[in-house]
Amino acid sequence: MKELIGKELRMTLRSLVFYLFVVVSCFFYFTQYATSETWSELGPPSSAAPQNIGSAEHPLYGWRAPANVEELAGRMRQEMGWNLQSGTVQKIRIGFLVDKRLSEKEKQAFAAAVSRLEEIIREADKYTMEDVYQVSAKLNRQLGGNTQYRSGLESYEMNLTTPEEGLAAQKLNLAAYEKKVSAGELLPGAARYFCDYLALSAGVFPVFLSAFLLLRDRSSRMSELIYSRSVSRRAYVGSKFIALGAILSVVYLLLAVLGAWQTVSVLELEGQLGEALVAFLGYTAWWLLPTVWTSVAFGMFGSMLFRRGIVPIALQLIWWFVSVLPLMGSYGLFKLLIRFNSPNDYALYRDWMDEIALNRSFYLVLAVLLAAGAAWLWERDRSRADAGAVVRRPRRAKKTSARAEAL
Amino acid sequence: MELEIEHLTKSYGAKTALNGISLRIGEGIHGLLGPNGAGKTTLMRLLATLLEPSSGTAAIGGVPLRDKAQIRRMVGYLPQEFAVYPGMSVLEAMDYLALLSGMRNRAERRRRIDALLEQVNLTEQRRTKVKALSGGMKRRLGVAQAMVHEPQLLIVDEPTAGLDPEERIRFRQLLNRFSEGRIVLLSTHVVEDVESTCEQMTVLHRGELRYHGRTGELTAAAAGRIWTAEMERGQWERERERFPVLSAVPEGAGMRIRILADEQPYAGAQPAVPTIEDAYLYLMRKEAGVR
Numbered sequence: 001m002k003e004l005i006g007k008e009l010r011m012t013l014r015s016l017v018f019y020l021f022v023v024v025s026c027f028f029y030f031t032q033y034a035t036s037e038t039w040s041e042l043g044p045p046s047s048a049a050p051q052n053i054g055s056a057e058h059p060l061y062g063w064r065a066p067a068n069v070e071e072l073a074g075r076m077r078q079e080m081g082w083n084l085q086s087g088t089v090q091k092i093r094i095g096f097l098v099d100k101r102l103s104e105k106e107k108q109a110f111a112a113a114v115s116r117l118e119e120i121i122r123e124a125d126k127y128t129m130e131d132v133y134q135v136s137a138k139l140n141r142q143l144g145g146n147t148q149y150r151s152g153l154e155s156y157e158m159n160l161t162t163p164e165e166g167l168a169a170q171k172l173n174l175a176a177y178e179k180k181v182s183a184g185e186l187l188p189g190a191a192r193y194f195c196d197y198l199a200l201s202a203g204v205f206p207v208f209l210s211a212f213l214l215l216r217d218r219s220s221r222m223s224e225l226i227y228s229r230s231v232s233r234r235a236y237v238g239s240k241f242i243a244l245g246a247i248l249s250v251v252y253l254l255l256a257v258l259g260a261w262q263t264v265s266v267l268e269l270e271g272q273l274g275e276a277l278v279a280f281l282g283y284t285a286w287w288l289l290p291t292v293w294t295s296v297a298f299g300m301f302g303s304m305l306f307r308r309g310i311v312p313i314a315l316q317l318i319w320w321f322v323s324v325l326p327l328m329g330s331y332g333l334f335k336l337l338i339r340f341n342s343p344n345d346y347a348l349y350r351d352w353m354d355e356i357a358l359n360r361s362f363y364l365v366l367a368v369l370l371a372a373g374a375a376w377l378w379e380r381d382r383s384r385a386d387a388g389a390v391v392r393r394p395r396r397a398k399k400t401s402a403r404a405e406a407l
Numbered sequence: 408m409e410l411e412i413e414h415l416t417k418s419y420g421a422k423t424a425l426n427g428i429s430l431r432i433g434e435g436i437h438g439l440l441g442p443n444g445a446g447k448t449t450l451m452r453l454l455a456t457l458l459e460p461s462s463g464t465a466a467i468g469g470v471p472l473r474d475k476a477q478i479r480r481m482v483g484y485l486p487q488e489f490a491v492y493p494g495m496s497v498l499e500a501m502d503y504l505a506l507l508s509g510m511r512n513r514a515e516r517r518r519r520i521d522a523l524l525e526q527v528n529l530t531e532q533r534r535t536k537v538k539a540l541s542g543g544m545k546r547r548l549g550v551a552q553a554m555v556h557e558p559q560l561l562i563v564d565e566p567t568a569g570l571d572p573e574e575r576i577r578f579r580q581l582l583n584r585f586s587e588g589r590i591v592l593l594s595t596h597v598v599e600d601v602e603s604t605c606e607q608m609t610v611l612h613r614g615e616l617r618y619h620g621r622t623g624e625l626t627a628a629a630a631g632r633i634w635t636a637e638m639e640r641g642q643w644e645r646e647r648e649r650f651p652v653l654s655a656v657p658e659g660a661g662m663r664i665r666i667l668a669d670e671q672p673y674a675g676a677q678p679a680v681p682t683i684e685d686a687y688l689y690l691m692r693k694e695a696g697v698r
Binding site for chain 2: 003004007011014216220221222224225226227228229230231232236382383384
């Protein structure tokens with residue numbers, strides 16, 4: 001099998017589609033992760049005097065996260081008030097945010113949530129931030145899920161309206177940054193951010209290679225030649241799966257090395273390349289590779305099941321759309337990608353770690369199961385050179401007769 | 408070593424491609440003749456485990472067809488439409504297919520591939536991409552890949568199509584050498600290939616067995632039914648529709664013709680010794696109800 005894997009690797013390296021995949025992955029890296037926005041988010045906060053970016057009438061010196069229960073509950077109540085006023089709420093539908101009109105029952109749920117928040121504001125010292133988030137989580141469930149109130153979607157940031165507030169926020173940001181650096185959370189945060197963006201390509205592009213991997217035998221008119229040989233399904237399909245999965249993994253691992261090096265270099269973190277490599281390679285292996293291997297296996301399985309490469313590609317695109325939003329906090333088993341669109345928020349990550357681990361473990365197992373399924377379907381087709389005729393017999397009886405005549 | 412086929416049937420819906428064939432084929436080259444739609448390719452695909460029989464059994468050297476893993480190790484197959492990944496070179500294609508045939512030892516593979524490429528005269532093209540090979544070269548590569556793992560049953564479908572006369576002779580010699588201690592099943596439309604290489608042959612027609620036996624004995628069926636005659640071109644034009652003409656060769660102002668007929672067709676017609684081709688055509692015309 002080792003030699004077969006080697007031969008499959010060589011064939012992949014001759015494929016133009018593979019090089020397109022490399023180009024697209026690099027494109028995602030340079031346009032999504034390695035950008036000036038990322039470096040400013042990862043780097044220390046600006047020490048320049050706060051500037052008014054609003055107007056004279058409505059000054060704005062930036063934003064800050066709510067600092068206590070009262071502020072968080074107040075911002076949340078404000079958001080809910082706007083929803084009640086407009087009579088709509090935003091929902092995620094197949095990856096897109098759409099406005100949905102509120103029913104009477106839903107308006108009542110909003111009113112109850114607002115009244116609960118007011119109760120919390122009145123006796124703020126008796127509650128925790130988590131209690132406040134529970135209010136929005138409950139409302140999200142009452143609205144049928146997938147709303148803007150889903151955990152992790154909304155940060156409820158507050159406007160800074162005076163230079164003093166701006167300066168105070170700057171100090172807080174600097175303190176938070178220093179705390180993050182001293183706790184060793186800067187590079188893991190950057191690695192998570194890297195994986196979040198690269199998952200966008202890992203969740204869809206591998207299928208363009210894998211969906212035609214086994215069908216290539218048919219298009220090259222090699223099926224009979226291969227089916228009649230003594231190679232086992234495990235060795236034949238397994239070698240293709242391992243070779244493609246491995247070479248795509250290498251692409252992402254190399255990008256992770258590049259990401260680690262560039263992050264350390266841009267942020268001037270001298271002597272921390274080793275630590276950065278461990279973080280980037282570790283998160284890539286654990287967050288990205290299950291997505292890559294599942295996409296490879298799904299393409300192979302789908303192409304064997306439907307005998308068309310385009311069907312698994314279309315299904316994968318739908319799966320990708322379903323998985324791509326929200327940007328954080330949703331790690332159900334149907335989510336092909338891990339979205340964690342923040343280089344910070346380590347506390348949130350810690351809360352979701354179990355869900356993420358379960359999701360990734362599930363996808364590792366799923367990849368193996370799908371590859372085994374592809375091998376089983378391949379073996380089934382092996383003694384059915386007339387399989388097309390069998391499948392379509394009811395609609396193509398005349399063509400079936402013609403085929404038999406030709407034989 | 409024997410290939411035993413008992414009541415082998417393959418149906419596609421209501422259409423029966425192969426109908427209850429029973430055969431016993433021993434070592435050596437065995438010809439499989441029949442027109443399009445006779446069931447030759449179906450029979451070969453069944454033996455190569457590419458199709459499941461609707462009923463009946465077959466065994467190669469005592470190994471039943473349902474033991475697919477074992478059968479695949481014993482069979483080498485050259486399909487009618489032979490192709491490999493176009494980006495591969497001749498050597499890469501041979502090596503890949505040998506590996507898929509279970510030849511794990513690299514040195515052994517190389518030795519065997521080198522010998523086969525020499526035998527099919529492709530040594531100089533070993534680094535050439537398959538897509539750059541001529542039709543004849545591709546057929547030779549096809550034959551070599553089917554032999555690479557030294558199968559006990561070699562199944563070759565139309566192997567001489569596209570080969571020039573010299574290549575065809577070389578190919579027959581190659582098959583002859585390879586068939587020692589093995590069974591070679593040669594399907595072809597070219598009667599000459601069967602005549603010059605096969606000791607035994609089978610004729611199929613519309614999925615039914617029409618002849619199975621020694622190649623030379625097929626001619627017995629046509630004995631006394633082959634005639635030759637010489638006639639003027641004008642007479643030839645008038646008479647050509649009356650009897651099945653096997654061949655017509657212009658000779659000076661006239662024609663020398665070879666006719667199939669149960670009785671003397673013309674006063675001057677002379678009885679001729681039937682060839683395999685004559686006998687095969689007689690068999691096919693008899694099946695079609697033509698006299």
